[in-house]
Amino acid sequence: MKANKNENYNLPKEHVQVTPRLIISYIVLAILAFLCLFFFYILIINSTRNHVQIQQGFSFLPGKSFLKNFINVKNDANIPIFSGLKNSVIVSSCTAVLSCYFSALTAYGLYAYDFKLKKPAFIFILLILVMPTQVSALGFIQLITKMNLMNTLYPLFIPSIAAPAVFYFMYSYMQSSLPMELVEAARIDGCGEFKTFNRIVLPIMKPALAVQAIFTFVGSWNNFFMPALVVSSNDKKTLPVLIASLRSADFLKFDMGKVYMLIMLSIIPIIVVYILLSKYIVAGVTLGGVKE
Amino acid sequence: MSGKKIKSKGGAVSYAKWGYIFILPFFLAFAIFQLVPLCSTIYYSFFEYYRSGLSIIGPNFVGLDNYKSLFESDFLEYAGNTFVLWIAGFIPQIVVSLILAAWFTDQRLRIKGKQFFKVVIYMPNLIMASAFSMLFFALFSDIGPVNGFLATIGAIDPSHPIRFFSSIGWTRALIALMNFLMWFGNTTILLMAAVMGISPSLFEAAELDGANHRQIFFKVTLPNIRPILVYVLITSMIGGLQMFDVPQILTNGSGNPNRSSMTLLMFLNSHLYSKNYGLAGALSVILFIVSAILCLVVYFSLNKEDSPANSKHSKKKAKH
Numbered sequence: 066m067k068a069n070k071n072e073n074y075n076l077p078k079e080h081v082q083v084t085p086r087l088i089i090s091y092i093v094l095a096i097l098a099f100l101c102l103f104f105f106y107i108l109i110i111n112s113t114r115n116h117v118q119i120q121q122g123f124s125f126l127p128g129k130s131f132l133k134n135f136i137n138v139k140n141d142a143n144i145p146i147f148s149g150l151k152n153s154v155i156v157s158s159c160t161a162v163l164s165c166y167f168s169a170l171t172a173y174g175l176y177a178y179d180f181k182l183k184k185p186a187f188i189f190i191l192l193i194l195v196m197p198t199q200v201s202a203l204g205f206i207q208l209i210t211k212m213n214l215m216n217t218l219y220p221l222f223i224p225s226i227a228a229p230a231v232f233y234f235m236y237s238y239m240q241s242s243l244p245m246e247l248v249e250a251a252r253i254d255g256c257g258e259f260k261t262f263n264r265i266v267l268p269i270m271k272p273a274l275a276v277q278a279i280f281t282f283v284g285s286w287n288n289f290f291m292p293a294l295v296v297s298s299n300d301k302k303t304l305p306v307l308i309a310s311l312r313s314a315d316f317l318k319f320d321m322g323k324v325y326m327l328i329m330l331s332i333i334p335i336i337v338v339y340i341l342l343s344k345y346i347v348a349g350v351t352l353g354g355v356k357e
Numbered sequence: 358m359s360g361k362k363i364k365s366k367g368g369a370v371s372y373a374k375w376g377y378i379f380i381l382p383f384f385l386a387f388a389i390f391q392l393v394p395l396c397s398t399i400y401y402s403f404f405e406y407y408r409s410g411l412s413i414i415g416p417n418f419v420g421l422d423n424y425k426s427l428f429e430s431d432f433l434e435y436a437g438n439t440f441v442l443w444i445a446g447f448i449p450q451i452v453v454s455l456i457l458a459a460w461f462t463d464q465r466l467r468i469k470g471k472q473f474f475k476v477v478i479y480m481p482n483l484i485m486a487s488a489f490s491m492l493f494f495a496l497f498s499d500i501g502p503v504n505g506f507l508a509t510i511g512a513i514d515p516s517h518p519i520r521f522f523s524s525i526g527w528t529r530a531l532i533a534l535m536n537f538l539m540w541f542g543n544t545t546i547l548l549m550a551a552v553m554g555i556s557p558s559l560f561e562a563a564e565l566d567g568a569n570h571r572q573i574f575f576k577v578t579l580p581n582i583r584p585i586l587v588y589v590l591i592t593s594m595i596g597g598l599q600m601f602d603v604p605q606i607l608t609n610g611s612g613n614p615n616r617s618s619m620t621l622l623m624f625l626n627s628h629l630y631s632k633n634y635g636l637a638g639a640l641s642v643i644l645f646i647v648s649a650i651l652c653l654v655v656y657f658s659l660n661k662e663d664s665p666a667n668s669k670h671s672k673k674k675a676k677h
Contacts (some may be wrong), residue, residue, distance in 0.1 A: 071461050086450060086570070090468060095404055097453070098477045100538060105484075107502055108492055122505035142596045166384050174379025178372050186380055188656075193387075195592060195655050197599050199622060200645040202629060203637045204394025218416065226386035256374045287485040289602045290622065294629055305487040305602070324495055331488045339483055343476040350479070351550035 105336070112325040119321040134322040138330070141323065143314075146330055148300050150305040153286055153331075156221045156303055160285035161278040164228035168277070169270055172235035173262055177248055194229045199290055206294055216297050222285070231277050238273035276349035280343065282336055304331040395645070408631065415635065423639035431616065432624070432640070439620040442529060442604065443597030446536030449657070451589065453541050458548035459574050464560070466570075478542035486539065486602035493531055494607055497521040502619030525617040528608065532618060535603050540596075544589055551585040552578055582659060591654050598647060601626065 081222070111119055114128030138146050177185050197203075209220045243266065251261045267274070289305035298300055302310070311327060340345060402423055404416035423547040457478075461471055470475075481489070497503050504518035513519060521527040555578065563573050579586075604612060610627065612619025621644060628637035 084466070087466055087468070090466065093456070094460075094468070094474050096540075097457075098474060101477050101481055104489075104492060104496065107496060111495075111502070119502075120500060122509060123502040163375070167386070171380045172381040174376045178376030178379070180373035180376040183376060186384070187568070190383075191656050191659060192652055193391075194652065195595050195648075196652050197595060197644070197648050198391065199599060199601075199625065200641050200648060201391055201394035201398050202625070203634060203641050204397035205390065206629060206632075207397060208390070208394050220390075224386060224390035227383050228393065232383065258372065262379070283483050285481075285486070287602075289485075289487045289605070290599075290626070293626070305485060308485075308487045308491050309606055312494065312609050321495065324491070328488045328492050328495070332484050335483050335485070336480070339480060343479075344472075346483075347472075347475050347479055347546060350546045 068318060105332075108325060108329055108332075109342070112322065112329045115322050116320045119325070130322055134320075134326040137320060137323050138313045138326045143299075144307055144311060144323075144327060145299055146303070146307070146327060149302055149304045150330065150334075152218060152296075152301060153303045156218055156292075157282045157285040159222035160225040163222060163280040164225040164231045165274050165278050167226045167348070168231035169235045169267065169274065170229050170262065171232050171238055173266055176236060176239045177245065178203065179229070190229050190232055194233055196229075198224070202294065205291075209295065215295065216301055218301065220295050221292055221303070225281065228281065231281060234277055235270065235273055238270065242273075243269055248297075279338070279346055280349070286335060307331075386660075395484050398638050398641045399645075400638075401480075401634050402642045404638075406634040406637055406638075407636070408633070413632070419635070423635045427636055427639045428644075430636075431619075432621075434613075434616070435619045435624045438616075438618060439597065439600060439622075442532050442536070442593070442600060442618065442620065445529060445533035446540070447593055447597065449533075450537050450541045450544055450593070451586075453537075454544035454589075455579075456550050457541075457545045458552050459578060461545075461549050462552040463570065475542070475546060478545060480542070481538045482540065482543045484539070486535075487606045489535060489539070490603045490606035493535060494522070497527075497531060522608070523614055525614050528614065528618050532603050532607060536600070540593070544593075547585060547589060548582060552580040557582045587658050588655065591651050591658070595648060595651050598622075598644065598651075 091107065107123075110124060110127050113131040114124065115130040118124070118128050118130070138144065170192075176184055205220070205224075206215075209215055214220050247265060247269075248261060251265050256264070287305065288303075289309065292303045292306050293309060296306060297346060308327065308331060312326065401416060403418060403420060405419045406413075406415035406417075407423070408414070455610045460466055460468060461475075495501055499520055504513070505523075507513045507519065508515040519527070521531065559577055559581070560573060563577050568576065599622055600620045604618045604620055605623050605626070608618050610623060612623055621640070625637055625640050625644070628634075628640065
């Protein structure tokens with residue numbers, strides 16, 4: 066222990082001088098970190114203060130109206146926050162599950178089997194990898210109108226079965242971590258193809274699945290464009306649509322404590338998950354994306 | 358499809374069938390929810406098709422008329438807005454990300470708390486853009502905390518607050534600031550990974566030759582992360598093309614003042630919302646063509662790296 070401490074002590078002493086460059090870098094980092102955190106700090110503070118206090122100006126210390134704001138939001142029939150939360154959770158969870166499972170399935174299909182259309186299929190998915198879905202929004206709206214799915218939650222998650230970016234991540238992960246010998250061994254043991262995928266491949270893919278589940282969940286949680294076009298009735302609205310309807314109402318007449326509380330309720334779940342899993346999320350950003 | 362044939366080849370089991378079965382759901386979902394809608398979008402872009410009052414006009418074939426009236430409307434101006442808003446966020450984003458990536462990976466400059474900074478700067482990327490813009494709208498409104506703070510420190514007269522959302526410059530600057538905050542952490546992490554992928558011997562050699570950190574950055578780091586810079590640029594352009602949530606919420610869908618913050622997707626959204634299908638179709642087709650070009654660039658930049666034929670590692674080593 067002692068020796069260890071000495072070593073640690075010696076190393077930096079040789080290399081780290083407090084250069085002007087180091088000082089500048091800390092100052093810049095501090096400013097950026099401040100920018101990233103400050104707005105959320107005000108958000109949290111203001112959600113604990115009542116309307117009058119917020120109007121009076123700015124404060125660094127929290128108020129005592131957190132519960133009151135919460136109850137006010139809960140009792141406001143025009144902003145059904147809890148059905149919004151529920152809808153968002155349903156849509157985001159289904160999106161995460163569907164896109165992860167079927168992307169892994171597709172990636173496995175292209176990774177483990179040889180067939181005529183393998184290469185064209187792969188090239189096709191890479192070609193549409195970053196294609197925005199909004200370009201076909203017009204046809205999509207008409208399609209789901211014909212299917213009688215307008216103003217329901219289904220159109221918000223079923224299309225995520227085809228998620229090219231998630232597929233690409235899964236495929237890259239299989240290339241590095243799924244030895245074909247394992248699949249062959251399972252076959253020799255008489256394991257069927259679907260069973261091999263569900264019982265052997267999926268458990269190996271767990272780290273990749275977890276990372277992508279988080280990203281697709283968050284992406285769907287924050288998605289605004291499509292839900293704004295698809296859902297119209299209050300009880301079907303997801304959180305971003307609720308916030309938009311709050312914005313289009315006469316803003317100045319609103320209880321500001323309620324406004325801040327609503328914003329906070331829609332971003333706090335994500336921040337909590339992020340703080341708990343930040344290590345994996347930050348590492349996951351680069352995992353399957355683009356490799357240098 | 359061709360699965361039947363192979364079984365006759367003396368005993369060898371073919372699994373080709375399973376490949377098709379496994380990729381079927383993806384392609385089925387893609388065909389139903391993307392391809393068919395895309396085709397009908399393109400189809401309707403050639404038709405007169407809109408709602409007037411309670412009745413629907415059309416669809417009547419009008420050829421390229423929708424495209425003509427699109428270019429006669431404010432389309433080009435909105436395209437310009439989208440570009441300005443994107444570039445105003447992207448330039449600071451790429452500059453700051455490059456600097457941070459260089460600092461974080463510099464062996465001589467030992468920054469402590471790297472993990473903490475990474476976690477903090479990545480956080481805004483996960484925040485709901487619409488909630489974030491609503492927050493900015495509340496903070497920067499005439500009676501909001503920012504004006505309150507400026508009045509407290511005596512920077513402004515309390516009866517004359519800065520009207521951020523009546524000024525073209527401020528509105529655009531705030532949108533750019535939000536885009537910057539949401540994306541610079543992500544870009545930093547991507548670039549850091551790229552810099553750490555460069556062979557350390559290159560940096561050592563440069564140091565032995567007496568290069569200072571500026572020379573190392575421009576002569577070693579930058580040229581070696583060019584592929585990922587291209588990727589960041591292109592994906593950011595596609596993201597910029599899709600810019601919607603922030604200006605939509607901040608300006609309540611109006612793009613005001615003077616429609617100076619109206620982006621292409623807000624334009625599309627308003628046409629879709631008012632069931633102006635012909636024009637929405639034409640606009641979608643133009644967006645599709647631009648995205649398709651960008652997709653091709655991404656495809657080729659990925660393919661260079663990923664092609665199974667040339668083993669990646671040996672290629673990379675040989676280059677140096």
